[in-house]
Amino acid sequence: MILDVEYLRDLLARTMDRVDAPDGCAVLLEGSIAEGFGNSSSDIDFLVIVDEAADQPTMPSILFIDGRRVEVRTRSARQLAEQFDHVRAAAATRRVVKLSEDVLNRCQRLLHGVPLRDKELIGRVQGLFDHREFAGVMRTWWAHRARQAMRYAIALAEMHDYDEAVSWARAALTSGAKSWAAGRGETYLEPKWLPLQLDRLGGDESAEFRALESRTPDLLPSDYLAACRELLAAFGIDGITPAGQQITVERAPGVTTWPIGERVHVVRDKRDVFVFGDQAGRTWQSVVFGRPLADVLSRMSSDATASMAQFVRLGLVRLAWHGNRILPSLPLSAPTGPITPPPSRVRPIVTLGGAVVAREAAIDLVPLPARRFGAAAMTLVWSNVLIENAREDLDGALDRGQWRVAELTARRVVQACLRGLLSAHGVNPLPPDSDLIRRLPLLDSLADEIATAARELDHVVINDAGQGSDVLVRVERFVARVRADIDARAFPASFHSEDAWQATLDIGYDWLRLGAYLAAELPIDEARDLLTSGGAQPHTVD
Template sequence: MILTEGQLQDLLDKSLAELPPGADWAVVLEGSIAEGFGNPSSDIDFLLVARSEADLPTMPSLLFVDGRRVEIRTRSVRQLADQFRALQEGARRPGRLSEDLLNRCQRLLNSHPLRGHDLVDQVKATLPAERFARIAADWWAHRARQSLRHAMALLCLGETDEAVDWTRAGLVQTIKSWAAGQGETYLEPKWLSMQLDRTDRPDVRDRYWELETAAPAPGDADAARAHLTACLAFAGELGLTGVPCRPERLTVERVAGVTTWQTDERVHVVRGRREVFALGERAGAVWRSLVPGRPLPQVLAAASDTGVTRPGPLLAAFVRYGLVRLAWKGGGTVTPTLPLAAPPGPVTPPPSTAQPLLSVRGAAVSGPDAIDLVPLPAERFAAATMALVWSNVVVENAIEDLTGALQRGQWRVAELTARRAVHAALRGLFSAYGVNPLPADSDLVRRIDLLPPAARQFRARAEELLRRTIDSAEAGGEVLAELRDYVALVRGTAGADAFPLSFDSADTWRATLELGYDWLRIGAYLDAELPLEEARDLLASNGAQPHQAA
């Protein structure tokens, strides 16, 4: 060790002097210095063991003693027994074994006793070092398989540089598994060079460093493939099983809670009933080509048949976002993990900045390859889009009523229906920007300042239309013309410029029902509030009018 026994005892005495008096502790030194590593900047890690059944805090106390940082952790005998028991039970499924639990047990088993040697020996005896070494080796081996399989998949998908990174991760995990089998169980990889020096196998050590330093240059797919092949061969020589160089054993599978909803040409993918991803034209084509259960090379070939030039990166993004998963035949889901890093799991990208967010045809996207996260919770997304469609139906109904009132000289009726059309158009505008629930109709004009600057142009014209009176056919005609212009302008901004003339004919009403039904299905799936009670009947009839003859 880099510190003598006397130096350690002196640091311990000074550290204990800063703690509350009275406790009778057994004490060990843990961590890199206890392992025979360390340097002048290394922490001094003392674990204090209490002869009790108490629950002692997990959080360490940080002290500064003689210019060194000292961490004090405490555990009771019962807590340590529970740790070892949980480790042995979890060892049956290495993929689910907690890194933190493994690390805590390793540090104690390889610790250097300073006080209470008999108690320390008694605690350590509950898990023999040979048994722990096997658990640690299996844990690293599981992660090595996952990383190398993931690297194989990324190479297949054309994600060369990312594949190189995961190949290197798999190489580290492979050598750590082998080293654990040799008794070098310290988890953190930063001392790997010293661990390999102590294994007395210079042939393995030298071959590892040769491969580690031979990582290909960025973008060199052939070199990346050759490097992965060499690393897989080395892993096999060290006893790692389950990673033959056979990409066809990788399959693309569904993910629980991920559903697809298409409106017009826009594909929406809902993840976990909480998040909505809107896919651009090319991303949507690749998504529609997926057939779960097929080998990855076949999935890639089918995606290429859509006309998308490079579908691999899009498929990789689907995996990254947890919209599909990769599996290894006979080996379950591929879940690569790095030690001492963020836990594995689906990535959530920053929310899309496309504005307006929504249109009657689907969520806005940033481009044809986009896999954009809609910046609304899924339920609000569905409610806002249903409100957007319904507001445009109300606009059509109000304009029809206004036209009829003008034909009969019903000026008061015409005024009220014109205002109703203005309010309905504004409801559509607010909904397109994701506002839900909506302000009251009487407050809509004043609340336009909630919207981005580009939408605020509508305020003055809306206020003017709401003030207009109709007392003659000439005045009514002017209001109707201005209203149509205003509605067209709002719809152009809100992505509803192609909205059907709902009440013009049987065909346009059918088109309106089809459009509304697409959004109602999503809303019902997400338990969003429906815009009106009659919508339930449209859902029950699968989009058809309830009283229409076959």
């Protein structure tokens, strides 16, 4: 140890004066200083063991004494025995790789701790788990992580993502070295102390590890990966030799594809919606699940492989090695799993033809929860149907000289337009119709021009055909302005012909299918019938 035992005993006495610990408790020093790795900035970690069954709090007390940070944890003898039992049960059922870092770390620190008070109780607790057996557990645990990281590095290299492949190969090398060291009794978890662990062990493997680490920046990615595989084999890590088509592309559970118009959308776990640009969409549609990764990539252009790597990172596809899922992790770091990128800032968020993307190769996260996205999209479609219905009513009222009806209908056109505008920008649920104009500031400066026109049309007065004609022109101009903003210029005149109505149903049907899958609220009850009929009118006969 780097600190004198008498100094530690004095520090312990001063610490116990400031914590509430039962009389007769045992105390040991654990952590890096107990291992002999610490330095002047290392914490002093005391574990207080209470010889009783009652649970002790998990959270440590942190004190600052004599210029050092002192951490005090408490555990009952029963809790410590249960930790060991948990690890032993995992080893007996070959589920070592499932053990959490925290439980292994706690067991390791206890087994290698230095008794400072009540050696008899500490010896009894430490004797509950054989050191050699624990070293075997740690060797297996680290070997699994090395194997998974190296397999992932190999897959990334196949997808031409060489920078990340090198990073994961380096992580695999660290885990492999930790596995080799654990098999020789060096079981401390924290990777930062690996160099000192290798110094204590010596041997050719330690020297080779240092040599390869120093050469990392100078080697080509392919050469570095080959060197890592070779050294990992020397560390005893198997199952990392590329053999042609052992890596396959598999479906990820909870991931579904929804083409809307010409745009591809992918829903993850019914929570997140990703929208693909044209290039990324073509790449996605070329993926054949259950096939070797090399075969899948051979169908793609070299540019498309970047999209494939992104599909993996987002958790939209999985990779497997001879049928076993590749699931890499970095111990004592942030959990590894599907990433969630920042939401897209493109506006509007959704159009009739799908969510909006920034560029052709984009894979953008829609900035709405999936259910709200589906509801907003369905409301967008229904709002455009209402626009067409109100426009038809306005024509009829003006033709018959029904001026008051025309005034109300003109306002209804405006309200339907604003419903669509707010829905396209992700506002859902919508405010009531009477409040739509006042909620336009939610869209910032985008809505200034539209808001001015909407207020004017909200107070139109029609007393004769001339005023009616003027209002009709202003209404049509307003509809065109809003539809240009939400990319709905081509929406069919729904009520002018059977073909136009069927075109309207076709637009709505794709969104209804997605909305129903997400359990989003349907805009009208009749939409359920359209969903049931498969997009056809319920009473027509071919």
